[in-house]
Structures are given as structure tokens and as C-alpha cells.
Amino acid sequence: MVSVLPFTIFSLLYISVNAAVTWTATPFNPHAVPLAVRSPYLSAWLAQGSGTQLNDAWPTFWTGSTLGWAGYVRVDETAYLFMGTSGVTGTQKAVQKSLNWTSSQSTFVMTAGGVDLTANFLSPVDPTDLVSQSLPFSYLAVTAASNDGKSHSVQVYSDISAEWISGDVALTANWNTSTGDVLTHRVQLANQSTYAEVGDHVQYGSAYYSTLNANGVTYQSGEDAVVRAQFVGNGALLNTQDTTFRAVQDRWPVFGFARDLGTVNAATDAVLFSIGHVRDPAIKYIVAGGATQDRSLYFWSQYGTVDEAIADFLADYGNALSAANTFDAKVQSDASKVSANYADIVALSIRQSLAAFELTISKAGDGSWNTSDVMMFMKEISSDGNTNTVDVLYPAWPVLLYTNPELGKYALLPLLAYQTSGQYPNQWSVHDIAGAHYPQAIGHNDGKDEAMPVEECGNMLIMALSYTQKTGDQSLIKTYYSLLDQWTQFLITDSLIPADQLSTDDFAGTLANQTNLAIKGIVGIKAMSMIADLMGDSSRVNNYSSIASSYVEQFTQFATSTSGHHLTLAYGNESSWSLAYNLYADKLLNTQLFSDSVYQMQDSWYSNVGNTYGVPLDTRHTYTKSDWQIWTAAISTTTQTRNLFIDSVHKYASDGADNIPFGDWYETTTGQSEGFRARPVVGGHLALMVLNSTGTTGSSTPGGSTTGEPDASGAGRPSPRNVALLMLWSIILGMFGFLVPL
Template structure:
């Protein structure tokens, strides 16, 4: 075990880079397993593996799957070329030296020195949840600024390219491409053989990748073999404004799509050179409706006639988008730092990753016009199995929506409600997901054979629906789907106090009878229905459900508490067992206060002496945990020192250098090694503290 007092001394000062990390220079606020670069959707997800200390120009950028996304950047200073991005070794150039890296909620900004010039390389993936057009753009920015570091004037040219690897992870697949040059220069690439709504290795098999920049004076472009195009810039400073027309497999002479800007003489700081990169497909999602299936498009299409107009609008918006991003980043940091600096670091690392798993869609009316009143958001269960809109993945993600925009939570719940309201799903409990390993095909489960988590998902839907209604005052969900909500509450009455043998969201830990933490969720779900009924003016139902929930709490305390009254057991009667009772977080989130304060005090005392170096185990069956449940547990304990220790343990895991993948939320609490689950949206759970009135609880 790791004594709390030993850790607290160092909470604000301890930061150790992993072995080999000296090549990266300074990193703030923490050194993650992977740095988010262009992270906007399930299919635009580009990262720099960082855990081992990679600089921006010492490793290939990759998708969250680990497949390479070739992205190369050169800068020429007074005729000498330096590489600042990517790991290309075919063209001999000098290496820029990375000095520092700054990570915020929306940006990753690198500073590198290339001879007499310093480069600021900014990767901005906007987060604008209150603007559905902006938030739904599957595009990200790369901006490069050059600054003279010796007070002298220097000739500077900047080049970047992306490879056809951005289209597919299977380098034997054949790709075609084209380039348009007007006010914008835009490279477009796609698979020759496309299959709508189909993934292979988490890579979508239709749509196009776009790479664009402003066609200003001194800007040139070229597509073709990687070594040929890159050597053209290195040897000649400009590109040929030509297109390779030999469409081929990705690995056949590795086609790349490059663009170069001549900044002229730089004596102070240049204006930023901006590139936009994105992956677009239309339609985006296939969704089951009554009697068939509906094709749905990303929301941004409602504002643009064609992709060229959309790219131009996105690209030209960079200066104000950067200002909005800076404001958002600062507000998130202020709010999170009210808990601790370590907590603020985790929140900054979580927001882009979590949002990038979801897509905001709209349908078309019968006349072909987009219906902006019909907004549905779908979520991909990234890396764990690819399910569509998994309820128990939305649930840990929920604090992100409550904090940034509760409306996004509503849009995420609506596809689940609408489908189940059609009656096509036959079970009396809430559905688990809208498609088994099938994203972006939200085809439902008319056979009722989805992964069964009855108490888990009923409780989740009731809790999320009530919290949305409380936060917004919008009763549309509870009024429209009142009968469904009541149906799920009725099921919880039969199966939550003494849960049958079943899975919870932690299904990798196996099913269990009489799960204590699952009972907590079910009982809170019943109370949530009581509150929903009250909001709907159904006093009799509200009173009945409230009475049942209170009665269940009394019985629960006798069933779930160990005989010495020192802790809750993992499941009833299992005296030597215990687990994280993180579902109590919902009681505080909703303000229902069903469970007595003494229970929180008891659990706090029990946990205080059980923390391993990287946190509390999920339960006594294993030594692993999930980072989201660590933070939820931190949000319900009655000790600020234990709270800070649990946050610190997650922070320490996130920055320990044992992983080179996007935040892996399942890991071992003893050695800090990642187990599985990469780039999942569930890191939205890390926003637990800022999503409700934590200070009032404490």
C-alpha cells in the first residue's frame, strides 16, 4: 500500500519524465501516453505516441489503433532544411530540436528550434458544444508560426504533407486522389472501392480525407511518391503544382499530398500558416426507424451546399476559433483547478478524447432539405468493441455533457429513446446499445439479444434523464418517454434490491449475484423516477416510488454492510470482499441524498488504508481499476486528503511513461501498466467534480 501522507507532500511538485523523455524538452502540464493532435471524430483521430519521450519529429503520428498516419513537416531556414513533424528518414535533413510541449483541453502546442528560427506548431481540435455546426465539423487545424531567435532576418519556407495512410490502415488497399486549386488548395483522397457504413480495423471504408490550405502568394502543391515530393521541397524550396495520376495501393510508392508556403523574410514573428485536415463521409450513420432504416448526415451539412464551401468556412475561421478555444481552455482550467492542479491536468487531457467518439447528425425531410430540428448524436464505443451508443459508456461520459452542454446529452439519449419507443425492442428493461460492434450502423436489436445489463442500463437511463431535466428545466424527454421511464423503474423495483446474477458495466470483471454497487444504482434509479414523476405532476406515483427507494436503502444497509460495519461488501454475504461504490456519485449528482452520510464516512475510512501506488482496485477480485471510477470515488469520499490522493494516483498513472497509447482507462493499481481500452469516450467521467455542486456535498 502507498501511505496517503507520503503522497500529499508532493501533490503540487512531483513530476518525473520517463526514461528517454529528455528529447522532448519540457512538457506541461503532464506527460501523457499519447498527445492528441487532430482528434475530432472516430475517423479523424491522430496522436503522437509520447509515453517513451518521443518528440514531434522522432515518431510517426498514428491513429488510436496504432496504425501510422503519415504526417511530415519541414522548415527551410536560409536554405537549410529541418524536419519538425514526422519520422521520415528517406530524405536527409537536419532535425529541429523540440523545446517544449503545452497541452490544453483543445490544443497541443509544440515549440521547436530550427537553426535561427523557432517554430510554434499548434494542433487545434475545436470543442464548441454550443455551436452544433462548428462542433460537428470533422476537421482539425495545424498552424505553424516562425520567429527569429537571433534578432536577424531569415528566409523561411514551410512544408507539410499527409500520406494516403490517412485513408486506410490496410496499406494494400488502392486509393485515388485529386487536387483543387482556387482560393484554397485542397487535396482529396479516398478508397477506390468504397463500402458505406463498414469498418475494417476501426477504419471506415468510405468517405474522403481532405488536406487544405489557403492559396496565398508563394504557396505551391504537389502529390506523388513520398520521397519525390519531399525531395522537391528540400532541393528546390517550392513544389511543382502537379498531380500524380497513377492511383495505386497505399504502400506502392507511398503517395503523399504536400503543400508549401514561402514566408519570405522573417525578422520577428510570422503570421501563422494554417492547414486543415479532416475526414468526411455522407451519410454518416445508418439508423433504425419504424419500418426501415434512415441515412443521417453530420450536422454541419445543413449550412453548406458542398464540401468546398464547408472547408473554406472552417479554414477561414481559424483566428476566431483559436480565440474561442483559448477562452474555453482557460475556463476549464479555472474550474478544474478549484479542486486541484492534478485534477485540472486530467480534465485537459480528457476532453478532446471523449468528444472525438461522438458525431452529431440530422435527417432530411421528404423534400431533401435537412431537418435541423431532428438532431441525434451517436457515440462509438471506441476500442472496447465498437458498439453504437452503448448506454453504460454514455453514462461515465455523462459528466462531460453536463459540464459543457447538457443539450448534447439529450441528443445522445434521443436515439435510444426513439428506437425503444417504436416497440421494436422486446425486452422490458433498457437496451444496452444500438448496434453490436457495428458503428456507424445503429441498427438496433429487434431480436432482443443485445448484451444484457438490465439493472445497469435501466438505472443509467433514469439517472441521466433526470439529471438533464434538472440541469436544463427542459421536460421534453420525461414527458415524451414517461411510459418507458416508468417501465424501467418498475423493472428496477423487481430486480435492484437483490440483483439477479448479471453483468454490470464492468463486464470484464464477470457477472455476479447480489452486486452491492449495482443495487446502489438500481435504488437511485427508482428514486430518480420518483423525482421525474414529481416533475410531471404525478404525485401518487412519485410518493410510491420514493417510499420504495427509501425502504430499499434501509434493507440494503443490512444486506450490503460487513458484519463489523466497517465497509460495504462486493456482494451480499461475501464478508471479506469489497469494491468501489462509485455509483453513489449519482446520489450526489441528482441531489437525492438517499443514502445516509454515515455510509460515505464509512467508505472513506475503509478506502483510506487500501490505496495502492496507482489507486484503489476496482474490487477484491483483481488489482486493476478504471480511471473514471477512481475519480467518481474521489468525488464521494468525505476526506480531502483521500480525494487528492486518488486524483494524484490517476494523474501519476497518466504520466508514468508505461503507455504510448491515447489514455487507457483500464490499468493495474500496483504497477501502473495499461491493460486494455484506448481512446475511449469514458474519460468524460474525469469531469465528475466540475459537473455538479461538489463543494456543497463536501
């Protein structure tokens, strides 16, 4: 059991570090509030720490670099700052009354004199509509209402800076403003570099800030102090454009809009702004023969210009808000069936996770859009910056299964198609398809990607089968059956006794005989047996099922501590243990490989080793991962253990001790993040919802004669000598191309 003392210390710490929060925060004040979070390059946050009003700091990119985004309101000719930190003479600061956030929205209420201003930031989550989901735009909707029963004259202003277009503010930007039914400021680098990044900002494409050209709307571009002072002093802009193009940091060009709301008493209609970042092409992808293909975001299949897309996006706000409210309510309802704390974690995770993915299409030979060729690409945000990293896609997988499993298929396709082309030389699954960094997906034809052989083979097999079970669509396993079988052959040689290698937790270093890695490999073998069953391949069904069952029997002997209290981190290391989160796949796929006693044993153990902010990843360190804790919660056999993990992650997310977008790697003793931020792996926090809603179609297949597995004489807890013999046997099998006779 976790002692009462750490929780008491945490409670005192929470009160202390959140003392600056003077507003109502629902569900709580997170480390960073998502504002416009839609893609790897449209990712704006309000860093919170121990409490930051919307007008206490500039919004930031997920890396922490500044994104100029300002907001003012004039009430009875007195100007108040409601967003950003721009200090124009003669202004006051609005006072934040509340913050509320859901899966897709963050809403601030600010008091400015006799008016309450509501700023709603909506990043739509519409995963079943590929056009909508691929639009890299977010909304800011501002409404005003009297808070004293009197009528007030009100004008609203907002702008963005050129900081949205590059990670290097010394570079030159240019811009223009288009007028018509929609007013749009467009800003971009003067010299663009396709597929390049600086500080994780992409170096091509354009940022767009738009509003409807309604009565009382004015616009202006120019130096930040000049444009903002124009609104503060007059309540309107000059409808002029600055044409002196210059560096982003040279007199900080901004692009503003103002709207005169007239006399306000009851709540006004929303003053609507859209913010977006569009680039084309979006992804450089390797195809057969070493050629590369330029791929575009899916929304281009419906729109001929960005302006058309923006006009529709703004016009659709009412529908988007209604859909968002419905989606948010469903997520809240589904997650609350587990617990209120779990619902909070899930709501904070969805925007962040899905914003790492981009839906793309190619062009047919005649130049038309080929909407039957859909591929989804994911940036490994915050760590390596790779593209479609398998062991980052895998922990994010539950958010795709929950929101739309088809998205999972689209994310697997780039990996499967590349490796089927024969250009990747290794027998195991590729780690990623970047070759360099996102948005490039140019492969690893030299085979020198980060090697995680058992990890990635197991991940790919598990994801392929879980997609098939969830949807009934057998296209993936049918098309890529030989490739999946190839990876299974590798798992047969290297999963029962894993060689010294990395797992997904590569920051912990390599380790031989990793218990948790063996679990993944064994489940992967069984997954292929179930895939074979769906394909009517009875010989592989029986062989692989029997191998997996045999491996589980041996594994249980190898991996269980002498005390019988827990699984070890590595075979033979009696004092070691780890989170056995890979058992989640056994439940997800319904492979039924591991006995209830293994789950119960682990549950009893975890309650003895928890710290203030959770259970460490393993005995090598005191840090942990939020995603793996939630996966472990999903397979807990008791509510007590489940809540131990959920409540620990909730403590970390709400403790006010950090100011970065939801970090997944953190210290269990202090709650401090280890460096990862804004990563898609928080999609794994939906793990319990997927198990609660998934009706798997997997079947338990009968065992048959087994060939090719290590000598059963090694059964029992292995001595170093037996481990060495088993590893030698794996090497011998490897010399024969990982083949097991059928």
C-alpha cells in the same frame, strides 16, 4: 493511509522512464499527445511513452496504426524535419524545446537552426454551436521566428499520406487537388463500402488536406520520397498532380503544400493547414417498422459542399483560436478550484471524449434538412465498437452536462426513440443500438444484445433526470414517461437483490448480489419518483419514493461488512469490497437516499487499500478504472480521500510507462494500461466540475404506503437462506410483468 514507500517508488520510476524528455512539458508529458482529434475517424495522436519528439515518430490513429503526416522547414537553404520520421537525404532534425497542451490545443516549439518553429494543433471544442461542433476538421498552424536576432530565409512544408482513408494499406486510392482561393488535396478509396470498417477505420468518405492559396504557396502530390525531396532541395513544389492511382502502400502517395515565408525575423503569421475526414451518409439508424434511415452530419444544414465548409473553416481560424483560448481558460479555472492535478486530468480528457460523438440530422420529405431532428451518436471506441452503448454514455455523461447538456439529450434520443418503437423485445433497457458496429445503429430486434439489465435501466433513468434538472426541459421525461416507468418496474424486481448479471465493468464477469449495482438500481427508482413528481403523478411519486427508502434501509444491512468498516462487493462476502462509485448519482440527482455515514465509512476505508496508482476497482483484481476513481473522488467527504484518487490518476496519466491515448482501465500496482484507449468514458473525469456547478431542482418527496417491495422480514444482514428467499420473491414479481400495484 497509503504508505510513503509506494509513492517513493513511483517517484523514482517516474524519473527513470521520463529520462528521455529533454523539453519543457506543460502540464506534463502524457502517454499520447492529441493532434487532430475530432471524430471516431479523425483521430491522430503522437505516441509518447518515455518521451517522443514530434519528429521522432509518425502520428498514429487511436488504434496505433500509422497516419502519414510530415513536416519540414527550410532555414537558409538547410532543411529540418519537424514532424514525422521521413528521412530525406540532406535533412537534419529540428530539436523540440517545449510541449504545451490544453483542453483543445497541443503546441510544440521546435528549434531549426536560427529559427524557432511553433506548431499548434487545434481541435475546436464548440459544443453550443452544432454546426461547428459537427465539422470533422482540425487545424495545424505553423509560425516561425528568429531565435538569434538575425534574419533568415524560411520555407515551410507539410503533407499527409493516403493512410488516413483506410485500415488496409493494400487497397487502391485515388485523389485530386482543387485550386482557387483554397487549395485542397482530396483522397479516398477507389472502391468504397458504406458503413464498413477495417481496423476501426471507416471504408468510405474522403480525407481532405487544405491550405489558403496565398503568395508563395505551392502544391504537389506523388510518391513520398519524390515530393518531400522536391521541397528539401528547392523550397517549393511543382504544382503538379500524380495521376497514377494505386494502393496506399505502393510508393506511398502523399499530398503536400509548401509556403515560402521569405525573410523572417519577428514571428510570422500562421501558415494554416486543415485536416479532415468527411463521409456521407454518416449513420445508418433504425426507425419504426424495421426500416432504416441514412443520417448526415449536422454541418450539411449550412453547407452545400465540403469545399464551402473547408473555406469557412480556414477563414474562421482567428475566431476559432480565440474561442479555444476562452474555453481552455474556463476549463482550467473551473477545474483548478479542485486542484492543479485535477485540472491536468480534465484538460487531457475533453478532446478525447467529445471526439467519440457525432451530431446528425435527417432529411424531411421534400429533401430539405430537418434541423429539428437532431440525434447524436457515440462510438464505443476501443472496446466493442458499438453505437450509443448506454454504460459507456453514462460514464461519459459529465462532459456533456458540463459543456452543453443539450448534447446529452441528443445522445439519449436514438436510444429512447428506438425502444419506444416497440422493436426491442426485453423489458429492460437495451445495451446499445449498433446491431453490428459503428457507424451502424440498426438495433437489437432479437433482444440478444449484451445483457446488463439493472445497469442500463438505472443509467437511463439517472441520465434522463439529470438532463431535466440541469436544463429545466421536460420534453424527454414527458415523451418517454411510459418507457422510463417500465424500466423502473424492472428495477423494483431486480435491484435490491440483483441477480447474477454483468455491470458496466463487464470485463470482471458476472456476479450476483452486487452491492454497487444495487445502489444504481435504488437510485434509479428514486429518480423515477422525482420524474413522476415533475409530471404531477402523485401516486407514483409516493410509491416509488417509499420503495427506494425501504430498499436503502435493507441495503445498508445487507451490504455493510460485519466490521462496519466498508460496503462489500457482494452481499454476504465479508472480506470483499469495491469502489462504490454509483453513489455519485445520489449526489448528482440530490436523491438524498444514502446517509452521510455511508460516505464517511467508505472514505475511511479507501485510504487503507490504495496502491501506488490508485484504489482497485474491487477485491477480485488489482486493476482499476480512472473514470470510476474520479467519480469516487467527487463524492469523497474529505480532501485527503478526494486527492488520493485524483493524484493516483494523475500519476498514471503522467508516468511515461505507456504510449496510448488516455487509457481508463489500468493496473494500480504498475500503472500499465489494460488495453482500453481513447475511450469517451474519460468524459467522466469532469464529475467534480458538474457537482460543483449543478444546481439540482430535485426535491425530497414524503414517503407513503409501499406496495410491491420484497418482504421486510428479510431486513438485517441476509443469510444465504434469506437472500435466496428475496431472490425468489423477485422472480415471482417478474412473472407478473414487473408490475407493482399503485
